[in-house]
Amino acid sequence: MLEQTLHERWLIFFPILFMSLLFPFSSAATDKVNTLSIDKASVPWKHLSFKGKQLFAKLVAEVELTSPSKSELDAAFISSPQGVPIATKKSGVLIIDTKISVKSIILPKVKLQNVAWFDPTTLSAMQYVRQRIGLNDAKKTYRFTDKGVFKFTKQPIDEKEILQIPERWTAVKEQFFPYNPGKMGCLDITVPMPIIYFISASKISDFEKPVTICVFNKTEVIYLDIQKEPVESVQLNYTEIKGEQVTQRNTLILAEVLSLKARSTSPDKAVDNFTLVGLQGNIRIYIDPKLRVPVQLKGDYQGLGELELKLQQMTHR
DSSP states (O other): OHHHHHHHHHHHHHHHHHHHHHHHHHHHHHHHSOOOOOOGGGOOEEEEEEEEEOSSEEEEEEEEEEOOOHHHHHHHOOOOSSSOBOOOOTTOOEEEEEEEEEEESSSOOEEEEEEEEEOTTTOOEEEEEEEEESSSOEEEEEEEBSSEEEEEEEEOSSHHHHTSOGGGOOEEEEEEEEOOHHHHTOSOEEOSTHHHHHHHTSOGGGGSSOEEEEEEETTEEEEEEEEEEEEEEEEEEEEEEETTEEEEEEEEEEEEEEEEEEEESSTTOOOOOOOBTTBEEEEEEEEETTTTEEEEEEEEOTTSOEEEEEEEEEEEO
């Protein structure tokens, strides 16, 4: 009788145990990505210029934020052979255009341009263009859809084409990288450069605990954890442009610091060199707490050591 009672209890307990083990794993993905609190109106800048150098390399980065017209969007967006392309919503679209120039003792001069079309309230990427000239020349266009990312690559076929503009390059390659946003817990998927906008559009207090966003990195979606670190003093010397007023700022501030940590959506898998404004590794962003503007960025440049990018010019919106 006792054995029968224990057997009946086990039959009841086992399904409960199984369900309790199952559901935390199924809900864990949805808990990995935070609900973002983004205030587009709080972003004070439309153009930022950074410069940095170390023993082997010098890097200059120009970051511009614009609002495209519908006709500009129609002309820029490419189609995708798979999935439904991410469409614009009532919140509109912003473009963040980053031009990077790198001079290195070891490598030839390289010019990079990264352009991202994204939703200003969710960071959701619609299209992303990465262009490199000077080394391994290529123009890669990524169109985001509900089922994955369509990648269209153009490269010069020979040395003669290298001298031509990218639109005349004839080596073409198409790829599609599928993903399941729901399985990864990703409500929206962005790309690296809108992170600069996101930091200005958020409160520093939001990062007291890690804020996790989903970022498409080269061929896959990764998790990016952004967290507040102890404040640090930073010496600034940059030009501030507000309308017709030009002011030179030379001051020491106590900057808020945010660290960026990239990790794979798959357990025990390494992330393939997440890059922001040419920087990799232990990336840190320093923010002026009053202006809510990134004033300094630190990270590694292609294994050549740490590079520190300091704000040179800021233009208000």
